[in-house]
Amino acid sequence: MRGVLGKSRKMICSLLSQAPVSPAYYYRSSPSIYKPKPSNRFSWGFLAPIPSPAIRVFCSKPGEVGGLMASSVQNQGSISYLTQREAAEVDETLMGPLGFSVDQLMELAGLSVATSIAEVYKPSEYNRILAICGPGNNGGDGLVAARHLYHFGYKPFVCYPKRTQKPLYSGLVTQLESLSIPFLSVDELPMDLSKDFDILVDAMFGFSFHGAPRPPFDDLIKKLINLHYYEQAQRKSPVIVSVDIPSGWHVEEGDVGGDGIKPDMLVSLTAPKLCAKKFSGPHHFLGGRFVPPAIAEKYKLQLPQYPGMSMCVRIGKPPQIDISALRENYISPEFLEEQVEADPLDQFRKWFDDAMAANLKEPNAMALSTTGKDGKPSSRMVLLKGVDKDGFVWFTNYESQKARQLSENPHAALLFYWDGLNRQVRVEGSVEKVSDEESEQYFHSRPRGSQLGAIVSKQSTVVPGRHVLHQQYKELEEKYSKESLIPKPKYWGGYRLKPERFEFWQGQPSRLHDRLEYSPQETDGKRVWKIVRLAP
Numbered sequence: 001m002r003g004v005l006g007k008s009r010k011m012i013c014s015l016l017s018q019a020p021v022s023p024a025y026y027y028r029s030s031p032s033i034y035k036p037k038p039s040n041r042f043s044w045g046f047l048a049p050i051p052s053p054a055i056r057v058f059c060s061k062p063g064e065v066g067g068l069m070a071s072s073v074q075n076q077g078s079i080s081y082l083t084q085r086e087a088a089e090v091d092e093t094l095m096g097p098l099g100f101s102v103d104q105l106m107e108l109a110g111l112s113v114a115t116s117i118a119e120v121y122k123p124s125e126y127n128r129i130l131a132i133c134g135p136g137n138n139g140g141d142g143l144v145a146a147r148h149l150y151h152f153g154y155k156p157f158v159c160y161p162k163r164t165q166k167p168l169y170s171g172l173v174t175q176l177e178s179l180s181i182p183f184l185s186v187d188e189l190p191m192d193l194s195k196d197f198d199i200l201v202d203a204m205f206g207f208s209f210h211g212a213p214r215p216p217f218d219d220l221i222k223k224l225i226n227l228h229y230y231e232q233a234q235r236k237s238p239v240i241v242s243v244d245i246p247s248g249w250h251v252e253e254g255d256v257g258g259d260g261i262k263p264d265m266l267v268s269l270t271a272p273k274l275c276a277k278k279f280s281g282p283h284h285f286l287g288g289r290f291v292p293p294a295i296a297e298k299y300k301l302q303l304p305q306y307p308g309m310s311m312c313v314r315i316g317k318p319p320q321i322d323i324s325a326l327r328e329n330y331i332s333p334e335f336l337e338e339q340v341e342a343d344p345l346d347q348f349r350k351w352f353d354d355a356m357a358a359n360l361k362e363p364n365a366m367a368l369s370t371t372g373k374d375g376k377p378s379s380r381m382v383l384l385k386g387v388d389k390d391g392f393v394w395f396t397n398y399e400s401q402k403a404r405q406l407s408e409n410p411h412a413a414l415l416f417y418w419d420g421l422n423r424q425v426r427v428e429g430s431v432e433k434v435s436d437e438e439s440e441q442y443f444h445s446r447p448r449g450s451q452l453g454a455i456v457s458k459q460s461t462v463v464p465g466r467h468v469l470h471q472q473y474k475e476l477e478e479k480y481s482k483e484s485l486i487p488k489p490k491y492w493g494g495y496r497l498k499p500e501r502f503e504f505w506q507g508q509p510s511r512l513h514d515r516l517e518y519s520p521q522e523t524d525g526k527r528v529w530k531i532v533r534l535a536p
């Protein structure tokens with residue numbers, strides 16, 4: 001036993017060091033200023049390899065969008081598929097020499113199913129889920145997924161007609177019961193599932209399925225097939241998510257007669273089985289992030305890289321994007337005149353603290369909009385580096401495009417967008433350079449690399465290639481290798497915007513957002529901020 005483990009550990013290490021990094025692809029979203037005709041559906045053609053994908057996935061049906069979780073898209077051609085026998089062998093190896101227990105694998109598999117669903121179907125629009133669970137481990141995955149989906153904010157129901165008395169399964173049932181998740185018998189299910197559920201999780205059979213489905217699963221499978229006809233009759237029907245194998249399909253041949261279920265999503269576990277090649281629905285995911293390199297090597301598995309910390313990864317063709325259907329319904333607490341600070345700077349600090357507390361990434365990133373003498377506006381992101389009664393400060397290159405525009409027209413607008421909080425803040429005012437001292441002080445507080453970078457970059461001018469920047473950077477690194485202080489170039493420094501108008505925006509349902517505007521007023525020779533509500 002020790003020998004096997006020792007050997008596999010060594011093998012794992014050596015495989016890890018040689019493991020080719022499979023390319024991960026993502027497709028980009030962009031601000032949706034384009035308003036297509038209702039029928040205008042098109043797919044995003046742009047797929048770019050990135051080292052660590054972290055993106056949203058957009059899908060074809062209204063309400064289907066990726067959450068904030070990362071996902072990536074992988075070319076179907078480069079993925080390998082398992083036969084039924086190989087799938088069973090992998091199972092045995094994982095739970096034999098590799099030391100996994102069935103509970104562990106099932107927990108991770110069920111979690112993968114739940115996270116795949118959450119990536120595509122938002123709980124606000126696809127809330128009622130029926131998990132139909134079969135007698136084997138595929139059914140167990142369905143029970144685990146139902147529990148996670150409950151915690152993700154969905155309302156799951158479970159149909160589990162052929163139970164096993166094994167402690168693992170009775171434990172899963174108890175866990176669901178303790179969450180008051182209803183169990184429905186086959187008789188309690190409506191004839192037509194389309195009215196009561198938004199998502200049907202097909203966890204009836206996995207890779208050990210053989211022959212023709214026996215009762216009561218034959219009828220349950222028919223219920224799922226019938227949904228297809230309701231849809232053809234223009235009725236809204238729930239989406240079907242199949243766990244590992246679309247139930248009733250041959251594990252290798254797929255939907256042989258062509259009259260089987262047609263899932264919208266397939267979550268392959270460990271590695272796709274051969275039948276997955278026949279899956280033509282819009283969402284194919286892989287889950288079960290536990291495959292050790294030793295197994296991948298043995299079965300020559302080519303699997304996509306899981307992005308970041310994600311429990312699932314999209315495989316197969318990217319779905320078509322209907323940009324016109326992408327929308328969020330903002331749900332936030334009310335933002336009322338009585339609650340706001342009299343001084344907009346205090347209000348800004350309050351919201352900034354909220355953004356920090358919510359762990360938002362770079363809450364100090366703001367869009368800066370400027371116009372030159374030609375009156376043509378341009379925007380770009382900069383980082384807020386200080387804010388007080390004198391204004392909002394950022395640093396940049398004094399010979400950049402924005403600097404040229406600011407010299408021609410010293411007025412600008414700043415925009416903060418705090419996605420996770422449904423908030424934006426607009427600040428407008430006049431701009432001036434900060435003192436040289438202030439720029440000096442800030443410049444030397446930056447990492448050495450960024451200081452050198454600022455010297456190298458003649459910001460907004462044309463560069464013949466990346467190598468030129470790197471070459472200059474290297475030369476500077478050598479030049480200043482023995483110096484503790486890197487001199488700030490004259491062409492780098494800060495700007496300060498003195499606010500003349502603020503607007504605090506908080507998203508609300510039905511687009512009836514809160515907008516409170518602050519503008520300065522003279523009252524009895526004193527400057528005070530007047531607050532008004534603007535129509536959304």
Ligand SMILES: NC(=O)C1=CN([C@@H]2O[C@H](COP(=O)(O)OP(=O)(O)OC[C@H]3O[C@@H](n4cnc5c(N)ncnc54)[C@H](OP(=O)(O)O)[C@@H]3O)[C@@H](O)[C@H]2O)[C@@H](O)CC1
Nearest residue numbers: 091105109136137138205206207208209210212213214244
């Ligand atoms: N790495 C892995 O391997 C992992 C595997 N995982 C999961 O395990 C799944 C495989 O599980 P599994 O082996 O328990 O098989 P599965 O198909 O769920 O059920 C077999 C049951 O169905 C029955 N049955 C068969 N045919 C039938 C028919 N025609 N009509 C009626 N009943 C029929 C059969 O009864 P029998 O025919 O033996 O009498 C038996 O009771 C796999 O797909 C994945 O989801 C993950 O949890 C974690 C990682």
Ligand SMILES: Cc1cc2nc3c(=O)[nH]c(=O)nc-3n(C[C@H](O)[C@H](O)[C@H](O)COP(=O)(O)O)c2cc1C
Nearest residue numbers: 365380381382383394395396397400401402403460
């Ligand atoms: C999140 C983020 C923060 C940025 N922060 C700064 C910054 O603080 N200063 C800066 O000069 N450029 C910053 N940039 C780069 C600018 O967006 C822009 O590319 C650059 O300043 C040139 O703009 P210009 O040609 O309009 O002058 C940032 C970019 C991003 C995406």
Ligand SMILES: Cc1ncc(COP(=O)(O)O)c(C=O)c1O
Nearest residue numbers: 382383385395396446447450459
């Ligand atoms: C070109 C440029 N300058 C300055 C900054 C701000 O960097 P720092 O936080 O080091 O001041 C950024 C940040 O992205 C940048 O891209």
Ligand SMILES: [K+]
Nearest residue numbers: 202205243245
């Ligand atoms: K299934």
